[in-house]
Amino acid sequence: MNLRGTNQEKARPYNRRIVLECIRNHGPSTRSAIAERVGLTVQTVSTIVRELEEQGYLLPVRGEPKSRGYPPTTLHINPDGGFAIGVSVTPLGVDAALMNLAGDIIGSASRPSPQPSPSAAMALIEELCAEMRALRPSVRILGVGMAMPGPFEVEGISFVGSTTLNGWSGVPVRARLEEVSRLPAFIAVDTVAAAIGVRLYGEGAEFSQFYYLHFGVGLGGTMIENGVPLRGAWGNAGEIGHLPLVPDGRPCPCGNRGCLERYLSLDGFGQRPEGQSEAEWVDEVTPIFHRAVTTIENLFDPQTIILGGIAPVHLLKQLVDTASHLPNSVAHRGDRIAPRVIAGGGPRSVLRGAAALAVSGILSPRHEPIVSLDRMRKRDPFSNGLFA
Structure with missing residues (x-):
């Protein structure tokens, strides 16, 4: 733009x-x-x-x-010219971090809470936001950004199953978040937030076009095109985890069978047979992972695919190592510079991206204000001491 x-x-x-x-x-x-x-x-x-x-x-x-x-x-x-709080809510609990304008994480904290209800999560977010403020008690806090599993507002898929947040359908998340944080609030699907974090502060900074594959409790992805995430008509582009790539495969809560995230996700990893080693699991899912990679490449033609998420780094690297034996696709070129798949975007990318949502939402001319005009005048981000 x-x-x-x-x-x-x-x-x-x-x-x-x-x-x-x-x-x-x-x-x-x-x-x-x-x-x-x-x-x-x-x-x-x-x-x-x-x-x-x-x-x-x-x-x-x-x-x-x-x-x-x-x-x-x-x-x-000025890195210390403003700060933002990033929040991530997953089926495992709530995490938060304080980030400055340079993308440096000043501090972070976690609250484990399996499948947190909206009320439980918001209570934890209120605690965490207070904890993050206490790290820099006298600075300008621009806002809070929150990442959570998608998709949003899709019948039969949203907030259904073990890889997403049960019981959150119809909850006014942004309003609740602004209420407990007392800050302007911004929401995005976790894969989009993580992709933004990777683009601004991680391995994606050197690429104008890349696909970020987010290995979380579930599986999602976001295409970054000229530095901007492709979100789709309703903001749900990237639900690659619900591609039914395994014929007559395992049933998925979305109603289909053989969906990718039934196999390639932390949830899928946790459901491996008792006694199966990590290396055996990687061998088992490698053909499915390769099918996903070639599908992404043929659809989007990215410079590279960055595999990241909240999965252990060593597990992601084992999957990336299998990319030396990928099947053919439009990405199989003689003039390639970057590998077809690289590891990056660790757990903090989600929090960085969530905080970046707030920074852009307040400071960027691309974004419409999400608060009233009168309120914006009272909370002008270009006046000294605001949001402190």
Whole structure:
């Protein structure tokens, strides 16, 4: 998306977001480079930059002189200019982390709770948000983002079965989250949140197009296209776990048989025969994993597939190691640079991505505010001390 500013005075709040987004996307930049990218005058950019410096979002850095005259000042995002809380709710419990604007995790905590009910989960989230605030009691907290298993609002699939959250259908999650956290709240499917985390702060940063395969309690995936997740018409793109790839296979709570996540997921791993070793399980599911990989490649033609999630890292690496024997697909090219499958996006990617939802939701010009205009004026993220 090509972001452009406007030189009209009334658009200054929008222009602040444009300038900040430009630096977040392109890295440290000079005022003139920003002005050229976003279509504003250098004078307008200079005024906005001064305001963003005063509010703590930007840090000016002057380079070493290489010739006569002073080198231009480059503008960097101030890591401590803002923080966000990321929350992940799974059938195993609730996790939370505090993240700064550089994507650094300041601290995290977990509350095990098998199949938590909405009320139980929200009580734990309230505790965790207070715990995260206490890590940096005097800073600006922009918002809270929450990742949870999908899909959302699909009859017969949403909030059904052991790989998702039972009893959450019809719950106003965003409103409840904002109530317990006392912060602007944002929600996404866990696979999308994790893919965003990998794209911004992980192995996906070097790829403009990649597929993130999320190995969680269930299985999901998200295609990142030019840095943006493909979400679908109703936000449920990526439910690869419900592809029936095994003919006459195991019954799935969705009503089909042989769905991928019945085999390739932590739930599937936990249901392996008693006494079966990890290596034996990997051998058993390798043909199914390869079928999934070639399906993804033929559908999306990504630069690579990044396998991550909350599964143990050594288990993911064993699956990735089998990729040396993948069947043929459109990804089988002589000019490949990246491997067809790589490991990445560990457990913290979900929390980073969830926190990034809040950062983008508040600071990015791409996103509509989710609170009323009057409330936004009272909680303007570009005023000092807000959301602290």
